[in-house]
Amino acid sequence: MRRKTKIIACILLIFLLFSMSAYADSKKSAVPGYLLGILLGFGSGHFYFGDPSASLFLITEIAGTATIIAGGIVMLAMVNPLDPYSALSAATTGYIIMGIGALALEIFHVIEIIDIFRAASAAKKAGRVAENGLDLEIQPTGFSVRYRFQ
Numbered sequence: 001m002r003r004k005t006k007i008i009a010c011i012l013l014i015f016l017l018f019s020m021s022a023y024a025d026s027k028k029s030a031v032p033g034y035l036l037g038i039l040l041g042f043g044s045g046h047f048y049f050g051d052p053s054a055s056l057f058l059i060t061e062i063a064g065t066a067t068i069i070a071g072g073i074v075m076l077a078m079v080n081p082l083d084p085y086s087a088l089s090a091a092t093t094g095y096i097i098m099g100i101g102a103l104a105l106e107i108f109h110v111i112e113i114i115d116i117f118r119a120a121s122a123a124k125k126a127g128r129v130a131e132n133g134l135d136l137e138i139q140p141t142g143f144s145v146r147y148r149f150q
Contacts, residue, residue, distance in 0.1 A: 037116035067101025
């Protein structure tokens with residue numbers, strides 16, 4: 001477990017070093033937006049870039065999380081202590097609702113991860129984000145990662 005923690009700390013340190021050069025410019029770096037969108041979700045990266053679709057991702061991921069919580073509540077609330085078979089049906093119903101919520105949450109988070117690159121490029125074109133620093137591009141033939149100094 002300690003090795004994984006060290007690897008995650010090194011990755012975060014590398015992102016921090018990449019983003020430090022962009023603060024010399026008056027514009028903000030794109031790296032925190034990437035990190036927020038990929039790791040945290042809930043439209044946070046889109047809010048960072050000023051993208052209008054941020055509230056859509058926030059609402060859909062909150063709805064997925066609420067569905068997972070509702071499935072847990074249904075699972076606990078439907079159990080009848082006098083009927084031993086009610087626990088099985090309650091667990092099945094609760095697991096189905098929780099599975100639907102988890103599936104929706106993951107689908108929308110994957111869509112958000114893919115869309116964060118579009119939001120970052122739109123913010124760079126609009127001049128809200130610095131051009132230097134870590135640059136991630138997704139093209140039909142593949143993707144490229146490069147670090148640019150201006």
